[in-house]
Amino acid sequence: MKNKSCLFYFTGIILLLVMFFSCASSPGPANENKLPSWVTMPPADTSDTVYFIGAGSNPDGDAAMARTLAGADVVSSITRFLGVKVSSDTTVTAKDTLEKFTSTLDQTIRETSSAQIGDFKIVESFTDKDGSTVNVYLLGSYNKKALLKEQARIKAVFAEQRAAISGPEAEGDSLVASSAFFGAAVKYVEAASAASSSDVDNAVIKFERNMNKARKAIASINLYALNDNLNAFIKQPFNEPFKLKITGTPGIDGKVLAGVPVRITYKIVRANGRKTIKSESIVTDPNGLVSFVRPPANFVGIERITMALDLSASLETLEDVPDNLYAQLESLEQMVNSKKIGFTYSVISRAKEIATAVMIIDQDNSGASTGKTETTSGILEVLTSEGFSIRSIDVDTDILSLGDESIINFIAKKYSGRFERLVFGTVGISDFQKDGDRFTVKVSGDIKVADLSSGEIIYTSGNRFKSAMGSNAASAMSAAFKQFGKVVGESMANNLP
Numbered sequence: 001m002k003n004k005s006c007l008f009y010f011t012g013i014i015l016l017l018v019m020f021f022s023c024a025s026s027p028g029p030a031n032e033n034k035l036p037s038w039v040t041m042p043p044a045d046t047s048d049t050v051y052f053i054g055a056g057s058n059p060d061g062d063a064a065m066a067r068t069l070a071g072a073d074v075v076s077s078i079t080r081f082l083g084v085k086v087s088s089d090t091t092v093t094a095k096d097t098l099e100k101f102t103s104t105l106d107q108t109i110r111e112t113s114s115a116q117i118g119d120f121k122i123v124e125s126f127t128d129k130d131g132s133t134v135n136v137y138l139l140g141s142y143n144k145k146a147l148l149k150e151q152a153r154i155k156a157v158f159a160e161q162r163a164a165i166s167g168p169e170a171e172g173d174s175l176v177a178s179s180a181f182f183g184a185a186v187k188y189v190e191a192a193s194a195a196s197s198s199d200v201d202n203a204v205i206k207f208e209r210n211m212n213k214a215r216k217a218i219a220s221i222n223l224y225a226l227n228d229n230l231n232a233f234i235k236q237p238f239n240e241p242f243k244l245k246i247t248g249t250p251g252i253d254g255k256v257l258a259g260v261p262v263r264i265t266y267k268i269v270r271a272n273g274r275k276t277i278k279s280e281s282i283v284t285d286p287n288g289l290v291s292f293v294r295p296p297a298n299f300v301g302i303e304r305i306t307m308a309l310d311l312s313a314s315l316e317t318l319e320d321v322p323d324n325l326y327a328q329l330e331s332l333e334q335m336v337n338s339k340k341i342g343f344t345y346s347v348i349s350r351a352k353e354i355a356t357a358v359m360i361i362d363q364d365n366s367g368a369s370t371g372k373t374e375t376t377s378g379i380l381e382v383l384t385s386e387g388f389s390i391r392s393i394d395v396d397t398d399i400l401s402l403g404d405e406s407i408i409n410f411i412a413k414k415y416s417g418r419f420e421r422l423v424f425g426t427v428g429i430s431d432f433q434k435d436g437d438r439f440t441v442k443v444s445g446d447i448k449v450a451d452l453s454s455g456e457i458i459y460t461s462g463n464r465f466k467s468a469m470g471s472n473a474a475s476a477m478s479a480a481f482k483q484f485g486k487v488v489g490e491s492m493a494n495n496l497p
Helices: 002-020 063-082 092-110 144-177 181-196 203-219 312-318 323-337 374-385 404-414 473-495
Strands: 049-058 120-130 133-143 222-225 230-233 242-247 261-269 275-283 289-292 301-309 340-348 356-363 390-392 421-435 438-445 448-451 457-460 464-470
Touching: 049 063, 049 144, 063 120, 063 133, 063 144, 133 144, 144 181, 144 203, 181 203, 181 312, 181 323, 203 323, 222 340, 242 301, 242 340, 261 289, 275 289, 289 301, 312 323, 356 374, 374 390, 374 473, 404 421, 404 448, 421 473, 438 473, 464 473
Parallel strands: 230 340, 356 390, 356 421
Antiparallel strands: 049 133, 120 133, 222 242, 242 289, 261 275, 261 301, 301 340, 421 438, 421 448, 438 464, 448 457
16 A cells, blocks of 8 residues: 555645646636647656656546646656556565655645755646646656666665565575585575565565575485594594585485585583583585594593584574564474484593502591591492402502602602502591481592603592591491592593593
8 A cells, every 4th residue: 555655645746736836827718729839749858857747637627636637647757767666575665765755755845835846846837628628737857867866776775675585595596406505595594584574575475485495405415424433542633534525416426515514513521520512613625525633532431423514604693583483493493403413433541451559548537547448449449340450559658648759759669560550649538527316528639640650640630529428427437438439430430541
């Protein structure tokens, strides 16, 4: 309906103009059959001026109605010259731009009694009668430079939002034709994003159409693992990178897709012993390949690396889509998330093969040795079950009170040829509580592992804590030290190189 309102604005403008010139000519016998030459032969446009003619008739002799029709005819001519047409695809922005253009003229004509309205004016007006029929003819002129400027401006607004959707969609179609499916998906998402925030008619249909095309393009992308089940020693690099190939046609020898972003995720162990996920992004090379060298792992065990198609940069533009369009976004995200491959790898430790000695002092709350080896027992229990070559040695309290370097040198000389590594440290009671018949003991300490030949500290547990309860003080202490040893043993099993 807004296209009609625009024409009505133009009609009103011309009608008011004509009314200013109602005395320019009047019907009567003297004017009958004597039409001005400009009615039958309009003036030719010049380099500075464009002319528009309008004619209107009323069989009941209503001159005002005839002038209204003549004004509408002039408006129609100007609209045709502008070359814009309000249709079902016209945006609200474009309609408002055209309405503002006509409203400005309307406001101007209401505020002036002159024949000049900015760059437009009525230069001639003629009225005659043929019996009861009254005819009105109008000749208007428009500054050509100004009119062409308005024409370009309004046309650009009319085309702008449609192009934001149709342009990327057409590019996407072209990329699909060449099996460049990832690039096509990016363009379809761009078009869908424009549609989701557009006020063009059928915006929802265009959004859904482009989202369906994006999903179909993603579905056509193929990921192939070129290797798997790699092994590396802890804290040592893998002998080869993990390799992935992406194609746009089925088969590992299909048409390769270059420049495709791939998100790589894998686990790492922080200094506090907790595992977390690390993520990196790589794009496929001209051969459609991703070659990822995983940083040396600082833990032992079997893990996985995941390589997945990464459309996140494009999908971020759809984060604020209306609720009624969200299902389409979720469907596309599910399709993207299905495009991933996992690689299994093993991190191996040589520690199991290395003869290792354990010398740890358990201290009571006064700092004196308890005379027991509960922490050592916990460590041995875990590492022996893991297949480590490990045993306890006599605890020398005086030696353990020295610095690390002195401890390592002493044990290296005393046990030369028998052990290559030493697990050592002290664990003491940091808290002791009694609640009724229950005792709670918390112990803490820092356990280290040294290479006896080099003197290097190759592992440290950091200052750890462990609590345990018991029906008496002795059982609570024993449990706390033992559990502390198990926790440290598990950490060493996963981290010793």
